[in-house]
Amino acid sequence: MWSPVSDKYPSESGRRRFVKGIVGSAALSSVAAGGSLVLDTATSSTGAGGGTVEYVGIRNTDGPAPRGLPIVPLRVTDSGHLEGRWPDPETITKRDGTEVTVAREDVGGITYDTRWFQYCGVQSLPGIAPDAEADNSFRVKGGYDWASSLEQGAKVAVEDFEGYEQWGNGIGQDGLGMPLNATWRTPEEGRALSVEILRTPELPRMIAGEGPYGNLSADVRSFLDAATAQDCMAWVDKCTHFCCVPGFKSSEYPGAEDAVYCQCHQSVYDPFTPMKQSFVALPRTD
């Protein structure tokens, strides 16, 4: 049975130098759901890198959450480990002359922008600044019985998901994929970002738009093709309502058995229907 696991700093990580400071709990609690902020804060002196942003996320299908969970584009390294993609930072000069550092790149024809993750206090995490040096490896956090044999904080390997084509936990339908909670953008100090990984045999059909996935748009399918690898996909593990930690196959709540469920106020997200969405990203605090 799934259960949330508190954030844990991994025992070891690759690059450790960290260049941005972490802020206190007041900023972390500055929750704003969806479009409740109307400022374009990209040029605000009180912060940087906010503003309206389009993203691809797994769809919110039920409950009070205002929008879906942002997908984290990933790759598989030569050693067979999973890591999230973080574009090279660049400094741009805005029309008013101010300079802003951004991290964005084309992923399958869609602009992947690290502002996708700036909500629910995530914007205050040290590893989320565009030019922060942080570990891009997904690292084991756990959350599921099958993962109890994995070392906490170890790099997640594709081969960890052995048997993913048949896996089930007694909730919903077996064979839809194997989930794992992980951390990402691990900084020198402070908390990493939490993500959920799903290795699912459905991904090739999603990318091809076959069967029940015929309604996925061509641009989202192109993005999925570029943002996933070896049947693995990932999304930010932070409910867009009030920031609880949802989980795939975590509840028998009607309609959530084969979806991502947030136990706080019964929001449901469907990882099998990613879609383009938009929101107003909160400014970073750097």
Ligand code: FES
């Ligand atoms: S539904 Fe309210 S925090 Fe997730």
